[in-house]
């Protein structure tokens with residue numbers, strides 16, 4: 001197994017230097033953005049606005065970290081909340097098998113907390129009706145509103161392993177304000193995943209109806225944030241492994257104390 005893991009590590013490192021592969025991935029990201037490729041998928045029946053590779057990355061991270069709280073900004077149809085909640089349900093199931101003590105889903109300590117400025121009624125209803133809902137809590141409001149941040153901070157108290165995913169408004173100012181508000185909640189060894197950093201690497205004009213673009217996006221916010229927060233580092237092997245990801249430089253690992 002160790003040999004296998006060493007080989008995986010070596011392959012991933014090699015990908016980072018493989019110009020043909022990285023260029024092919026970059027071409028795919030550019031070609032797939034305007035046709036809205038990422039809007040074509042769902043998780044356990046709820047639409048999820050993600051690339052499949054990033055869904056796999058989240059599955060790997062959740063298994064690795066085994067969080068008891070996942071905080072997500074940007075709910076939309078709820079697919080990413082359901083993905084996180086279903087992974088937490090699997091963690092509970094594995095814990096129950098190992099300990100021999102079953103966990104009532106309604107009593108589980110593991111939770112997903114989603115924040116969105118506009119939770120549409122039909123999305124809220126569908127999320128509430130989903131079998132994974134017992135692990136989900138939602139807050140409607142801007143993720144950078146002081147009252148919302150206070151609520152999240154209060155809810156986060158008492159949790160031991162916290163993972164954060166930022167996927168709401170993709171301007172530099174908003175993403176930076178989210179990083180300032182929520183990255184401090186990430187526990188040592190866990191991650192703050194910042195989605196849509198890819199905007200920095202795509203040609204200008206790809207989002208004509210949006211305020212973000214090259215120079216003004218979550219990646220520029222990450223770079224600024226990291227200058228003052230050495231407790232976080234970019235996990236580059238994740239983006240090398242994925243190749244196809246909307247979060248290059250967005251997998252931020254909080255260093256162990």
Ligand SMILES: C[S@@+](CC[C@H](N)C(=O)[O-])C[C@H]1O[C@@H](n2cnc3c(N)ncnc32)[C@H](O)[C@@H]1O
Pocket residue numbers: 047048049050073074075076077078079080081115116117118141142143144167168169
């Ligand atoms: C890309 S979607 C989220 C996709 C979702 N995470 C998924 O994977 O399916 C972005 C969401 O951010 C929300 N949003 C925009 N501005 C926001 C803000 N200031 N605070 C919180 N949510 C916001 C939008 O309403 C939208 O639902």
